[in-house]
Amino acid sequence: MMLTNQIGGKKKDTKDMNLGCHQLLDLKTDLGEGLLWDAERRRLLMTDIVNGLLIDIDIDEGLSQFWQFDESLAWVLKTKHRGAYILGLRSGIALFVIEQPSQM
Numbered sequence: 001m002m003l004t005n006q007i008g009g010k011k012k013d014t015k016d017m018n019l020g021c022h023q024l025l026d027l028k029t030d031l032g033e034g035l036l037w038d039a040e041r042r043r044l045l046m047t048d049i050v051n052g053l054l055i056d057i058d059i060d061e062g063l064s065q066f067w068q069f070d071e072s073l074a075w076v077l078k079t080k081h082r083g084a085y086i087l088g089l090r091s092g093i094a095l096f097v098i099e100q101p102s103q104m
Helices: none
Strands: 004-007 010-013 032-038 043-048 053-058 063-068 073-078 084-089 092-097
Touching: 032 073, 043 073, 053 073
Parallel strands: none
Antiparallel strands: 004 010, 032 043, 043 053, 053 063, 073 084, 084 092
16 A cells, blocks of 8 residues: 655655654553643643543653543543643543642
8 A cells, every 4th residue: 555645735655755653652551542742741641541540641751650530531631721631531521730630
């Protein structure tokens, strides 16, 4: 299969381009979903729905931290405030601030 990429109105043949990828972290999730890029913090966030995890990945350092909730966590959305996110939990919607996780 040949992939093409449209740049500036011109198609570019990608068959000779290196389209490789590499593994950032060896994350073990049961149902990893809901990727969200936070450009301001330069972090990639994701959820593990089954285990109720919010995973915060520093792609520059290759490190991650996580918070575990007592219920399923389906999605995460960024707010206009740095480090503040809206979470879609099984029981409803919640505001989560990374610098103050116990205040949820």
